[in-house]
Amino acid sequence: MEWSILEQYGPSLLRGFGVTVLCWILGTIFGMALGLVIALVQRYAPRFVGWIVQAYIEVIRGTPFLVQLFVLYYGGPLIGLRLDAIPAGLLGLTLYGSPYFAEIFRAGFRAVPHGQIEAARAIGMAEPTIVRRILLPLGLVSSLPALVNFSIILTKETVILSIITVPELMYQVGRMSAETYRYLEANLVLALFFWVLVEAISRVGRRVETRITKHLIERT
Amino acid sequence: MQASAVEIRKVNKYYGPFHALKDVDLSIPPGKVTCLIGPSGSGKSTLLRCINFLEEYDSGEIRIDGQLIGYETPGRKMSGRKLREMRRSIGMVFQQFNLWPHMTAKENVAEGLIRVRGLSKAEAETRAAEALTKVGLADKMENHPSRMSGGQQQRVAIARAIAMEPRLMLFDEPTSALDPELVGEVLNVMKTLASEGMTMVVVTHEMGFAAHVADQVAFMEKGELVAVDSPQGIFHAPKDQRIQNFLRTYHERNSF
Amino acid sequence: MFSIPVFLDSFEPLIWAARYTLLISVLGIVLGLVIGTLICAARLSSNMVLRKLAALWVSFFRGVPLLVQLLVFYYSLAVIGIDVPATFAAVFTVGICASAYISEIWRGAIAALPKGQAEAAVAIGMKPSDVWTRIILPQAVTISLPALINELILLVKASSLVSVVGIMEITRASQAQAATTFRPLEVYIAAACIYLIINLCLSALGRYLEHRTAI
Numbered sequence: 001m002e003w004s005i006l007e008q009y010g011p012s013l014l015r016g017f018g019v020t021v022l023c024w025i026l027g028t029i030f031g032m033a034l035g036l037v038i039a040l041v042q043r044y045a046p047r048f049v050g051w052i053v054q055a056y057i058e059v060i061r062g063t064p065f066l067v068q069l070f071v072l073y074y075g076g077p078l079i080g081l082r083l084d085a086i087p088a089g090l091l092g093l094t095l096y097g098s099p100y101f102a103e104i105f106r107a108g109f110r111a112v113p114h115g116q117i118e119a120a121r122a123i124g125m126a127e128p129t130i131v132r133r134i135l136l137p138l139g140l141v142s143s144l145p146a147l148v149n150f151s152i153i154l155t156k157e158t159v160i161l162s163i164i165t166v167p168e169l170m171y172q173v174g175r176m177s178a179e180t181y182r183y184l185e186a187n188l189v190l191a192l193f194f195w196v197l198v199e200a201i202s203r204v205g206r207r208v209e210t211r212i213t214k215h216l217i218e219r220t
Numbered sequence: 221m222q223a224s225a226v227e228i229r230k231v232n233k234y235y236g237p238f239h240a241l242k243d244v245d246l247s248i249p250p251g252k253v254t255c256l257i258g259p260s261g262s263g264k265s266t267l268l269r270c271i272n273f274l275e276e277y278d279s280g281e282i283r284i285d286g287q288l289i290g291y292e293t294p295g296r297k298m299s300g301r302k303l304r305e306m307r308r309s310i311g312m313v314f315q316q317f318n319l320w321p322h323m324t325a326k327e328n329v330a331e332g333l334i335r336v337r338g339l340s341k342a343e344a345e346t347r348a349a350e351a352l353t354k355v356g357l358a359d360k361m362e363n364h365p366s367r368m369s370g371g372q373q374q375r376v377a378i379a380r381a382i383a384m385e386p387r388l389m390l391f392d393e394p395t396s397a398l399d400p401e402l403v404g405e406v407l408n409v410m411k412t413l414a415s416e417g418m419t420m421v422v423v424t425h426e427m428g429f430a431a432h433v434a435d436q437v438a439f440m441e442k443g444e445l446v447a448v449d450s451p452q453g454i455f456h457a458p459k460d461q462r463i464q465n466f467l468r469t470y471h472e473r474n475s476f
Numbered sequence: 477m478f479s480i481p482v483f484l485d486s487f488e489p490l491i492w493a494a495r496y497t498l499l500i501s502v503l504g505i506v507l508g509l510v511i512g513t514l515i516c517a518a519r520l521s522s523n524m525v526l527r528k529l530a531a532l533w534v535s536f537f538r539g540v541p542l543l544v545q546l547l548v549f550y551y552s553l554a555v556i557g558i559d560v561p562a563t564f565a566a567v568f569t570v571g572i573c574a575s576a577y578i579s580e581i582w583r584g585a586i587a588a589l590p591k592g593q594a595e596a597a598v599a600i601g602m603k604p605s606d607v608w609t610r611i612i613l614p615q616a617v618t619i620s621l622p623a624l625i626n627e628l629i630l631l632v633k634a635s636s637l638v639s640v641v642g643i644m645e646i647t648r649a650s651q652a653q654a655a656t657t658f659r660p661l662e663v664y665i666a667a668a669c670i671y672l673i674i675n676l677c678l679s680a681l682g683r684y685l686e687h688r689t690a691i
Contacts, residue, residue, distance in 0.1 A: 062629075062675035063668040064636035066647060071668060074654065075661030079477060156541040163543075163640065170544065184551040191540045191548050198539035272599060300604070307601035318596035322614050332600040335610065377596075384600055 009176045016172030019086065020158050023168060027093030027158070028151045034094055035101025040131070042102070043109065057099040065096050066160055073164045089166040093154065100150050108143030109135055144213055148205040152198060159194075169193075223251040223419040224285050224309065224387040226271060231280035233266060240266050241277065242443040248388075251417040252435035255424055257454075259466060262440040264423045265392050271421065272310045272390060273303060284310070284388065308336055311381030315393040317373045319365040319380075325352060326361040329380045337384065351383035352376065355409050371402030378409055389413065391422040407433075427470060431455050439463050482659045486650070486666035493649030494670055500566055500638060500645065501631040505578075507571025508627070512578030519583055530579070537576035543637050545569050550641045566638040574631060581623045585616040618689045625682030629675050636671070646670055 006013075038057070042050050060068070072081070072095075073088040083091065112135055120130045162171035170190060177186035226248035233241040241263050248254050256264040269275040271282055273290035282289050289306055292298050298306075319328050329348035333339045339347070352361050355375040365373050374394060381389060391410065395403040407429050414420055414433055424430060430437050430451060437454040439446045441462050447454065458464050518530035537545070549569045553560055589612060597607045639648035650667035654660040 058676070059668070059672060062672040062679075064633040064647065064671055066636045066639070067650070067664055067668050067671065070647075070650070070654075070660065070664040075664050078659065078661040156539075159541045159543045160637070170541075184548070184555050187544060187547045187551060191544045194541055194544060195536050195539040199535055202539075274595060274599060304601040304603065307599060310599070312596075312599040314592055314596060316590070316592050318590070318592035320593060320596070320611055320615075322618070331597075331610065332602065335603070335606045336601045380596075381600070 005176070005180055005182070009172070012172050013169065013176070016167060016169040019166065020155075020168040020170075023086070023089055023093060023158050023161060023166065024151075024155050026090055027097060028154055030090070030094040031097030031154070032101045032147065032151075034098035035103075036105055038098060038102035039105035039109065042106065044127075057102065060096060060099045065092070065157055066163060068092055068096060069160065069164045085161075085164055085166045088164060089161040089168075092161070092164075093157065096157070097150070097154055101147070104143050104146040104150060105139065107146070108139035108141075111142040112138045141213060145209055148209055152201055152205060155198060155201065156194065222387060223417055225250040225419065226388065226421070227281070227283045227286075228267070228271070229281045229283075231267070231270060231277045231282060233263075233270065233275065233277045240443050241270070244280070244440075244443075244445045246438060246445055246448060248419060248421055249435070250419050253414045253420045253422065253433055255422045255430035255434040255437045256440060257424065257427070257430055257437060257466075258440040258446075261442070263443040264440050267440070268390050268392055268421060268423050271388075272307055272312060273298075274312075304336075308384060309387045311384060311386035311389040313374070313377050313381055313389070313391045313394050315396050317365070317370070317377045317397070319373055319377055321365050324362050324364055325357060325368070325376045325379075328365075328376060329383045332380065332384050347383055348379070351379040354382070354412075355379045356405070369402055370398045371405045374398065374406045375409055378406070378413075382413070386418075388419045388421070391420065391424070393423050393425065395424070395426055427455070427474075439466070441466070479659055479662050482657055483662040483666050486653050486657070486663045487670070489653055490646055490649055490663075490667055490670050493644050493646050494674070496563065496643055496645035497632060497635045497671075498674070500563065500570060500635045500643070501628060503567045504570035504574055504631050504635075505624075505628050507567065508574025508578045508631075509624075511572065511575035512582065515575055515579035516582040516586075519579060520586070534576045534579055537573050538580075542570070542573050542634050543640065545573055546637060546641060562638075562641050562643050566635075566641060566643055570631060570634060570638070573634075574627060577627055577630075578624070581620050581627065582616060584623075585619040586612060588619055589615055621685050621689060622682055625678060625685065629678050632671065632674055632678070 038053055041053055045053075069088065069092045072092050073083065073085065076083060076088070116134055116138065117130060120134050125133075158168055159170040161168055162174060165171065173186050173190045177183040180186070226246075228244055228246040228248070231241055231244045232239070244263075244267060246254075246267075256268065258264050266275055270277040271284070271289070273282075276290060279294075281294070284306065287306070288298075290298055290303065292302075319325075320331070323331065326345060326348045329351050330341070330344040333344035333347055334341060337344075349358070349361060352358055355378055357372060357375055357379065360368060360372060360376075365376070368376070378394075394410070395406050398406065403426065407426065410420070410422070410429070411433055422429070422434070432451070434451050436448055437451050438448045439454055439458075439460070439462075446460050446462055447458070454463060455467065458467065515530050515533055518526040519534070521527060546566065546569050549565055550562070553565055593611055593615070594607055597611050602610075635645055636647040638645060639651065642648065644652075646667050650663050654663040657663060
């Protein structure tokens with residue numbers, strides 16, 4: 001492994017990693033936001049809206065992420081959606097993650113003992129207030145582990161963005177290996193890098209989870 | 221069939237720093253019913269489970285018909301095979317029944333006969349049917365546990381244990397997980413077994429059963445064997461303050 | 477705007493390409509089941525070395541994105557000089573990746589069994605191997621069924637990634653189709669429909685099996 005290569009490509013690899021992190025963070029945040037909206041819509045909206053939303057969930061969960069990206073990036077222009085690679089990738093990640101986040105939130109809501117909601121209704125609390133003060137806080141606490149888990153899964157999905165030319169880490173590694181002909185080494189190092197990264201994030205995630213859960217439970 | 225005798229001598233058990241059994245000495249005479257009573261956490265279930273070495277005791281001896289269980293010599297554990305051999309003659313009934321949900325009642329009872337005693341499937345099923353008839357469940361043989369009440373499931377569990385023709389039966393709070401109206405049917409089966417001369421060790425909260433069916437009652441608290449006596453001695457003339465307190469709390473909570 | 481004829485015409489070549497998708501997914505999960513069972517056994521064994529190695533295996537193949545695994549394996553073969561059909565390499569990679577997830581599915585199912593089940597078997601003196609094959613495994617398989625079907629669905633979707641090593645499954649075929657028709661929107665949506673149909677069938681199968689094996 002020639003270290004001069006790292007010197008030469010270091011900056012672009014670093015930029016690529018920056019794009020990976022950016023896509024991951026924004027994709028997670030937007031995906032969670034959209035997922036929360038979906039979960040609340042499914043709980044409170046009229047039946048046929050719920051069906052439409054459910055259809056969306058089935059479609060996203062039943063089709064490969066890559067194909068979804070192709071539809072957005074390559075198919076989009078035909079209906080006037082002309083996005084650059086990064087915005088398309090972000091949109092794709094958000095749409096892809098939202099149904100999974102929605103399911104996690106729904107499970108979290110279901111885990112809130114119904115008696116708690118009934119108690120709030122019994123004292124005459126308005127539904128939106130119940131959502132804000134009882135359902136969300138308690139539901140989010142039980143959802144936390146699953147949320148952390150899935151966002152870790154999203155870090156791995158970011159490499160698929162390279163296929164629609166989003167200049168994240170794998171894309172940069174691809175360019176580097178094409179120019180240096182060191183395909184195997186480059187991808188092997190990439191694999192090890194992700195392994196360490198994901199393992200590290202998982203461990204940190206678990207510790208953060210326990211701390212936040214303890215903290216939230218003490219406050220509620 | 222010879223009923224077994226159990227000798228428990230100076231048995232100690234630790235869970236980490238927690239001293240769960242403290243120098244317990246107890247003789248279980250053959251063909252008789254011994255009940256273990258006491259407050260929660262007293263170590264009664266732990267002691268019971270040490271008898272068939274489902275829990276490992278740390279020091280002391282437990283001998284069944286003179287043979288040490290769990291250890292070849294003190295400090296050297298018994299081989300898996302020898303332990304299994306000894307367990308074949310010991311029947312155990314658990315608080316949570318522990319029936320295997322993917323098998324019917326008959327299959328549950330026959331399984332041990334086939335896998336452990338090596339009987340043919342036909343022979344095993346015949347014996348299983350007999351055992352189930354004995355506990356009064358001849359009509360439920362082909363049912364899965366999910367289709368039976370708690371009392372019926374526990375009776376199947378008893379049938380499963382007695383089909384193996386044990387010389388010793390261990391009962392770990394057999395009725396604690398049952399709705400009150402189902403307790404009677406299980407106790408009746410146990411009374412029948414007792415009248416047939418089976419050596420039984422029963423951990424229970426059913427004081428009525430202990431008072432009327434047991435030949436000896438052992439009271440434990442905090443890992444210690446406080447007293448062993450006839451039911452008369454424990455229930456009607458207890459000498460130890462701890463037993464008196466326990467009985468008083470029991471009466472307060474259960475009489476109306 | 478949206479050309480229905482192009483959309484409908486795309487189905488034929490894509491369905492033809494679907495046989496590779498199904499081949500890779502099915503063979504992948506079979507391989508994953510076989511290896512996954514071994515890894516799970518290692519995870520639960522009393523041998524510490526085996527346990528650690530299995531834990532590393534699971535951590536690696538769950539931590540590295542499948543796309544990277546595919547490229548690493550593909551280029552490894554090129555470097556070693558083994559001339560292996562790309563499909564074979566793809567099945568192998570997908571299967572190994574799946575084995576890590578399946579091992580954890582087994583582990584979770586076994587852990588979910590009440591401890592008393594095994595205890596009752598041990599108490600009547602059953603051999604450990606019998607306790608496993610007669611009591612623990614049958615129930616573990618039943619408990620795992622939904623998760624395993626889910627894994628199969630994930631593999632069907634993951635198979636789209638093998639397009640990057642040139643295998644003519646649905647995604648690659650749709651790229652080729654889009655290039656000739658210049659209507660990527662209709663073609664990719666058609667591809668999505670085919671995946672959706674496959675996965676909806678698998679979900680229905682999963683629900684049917686769950687219903688049938690409910691104890």
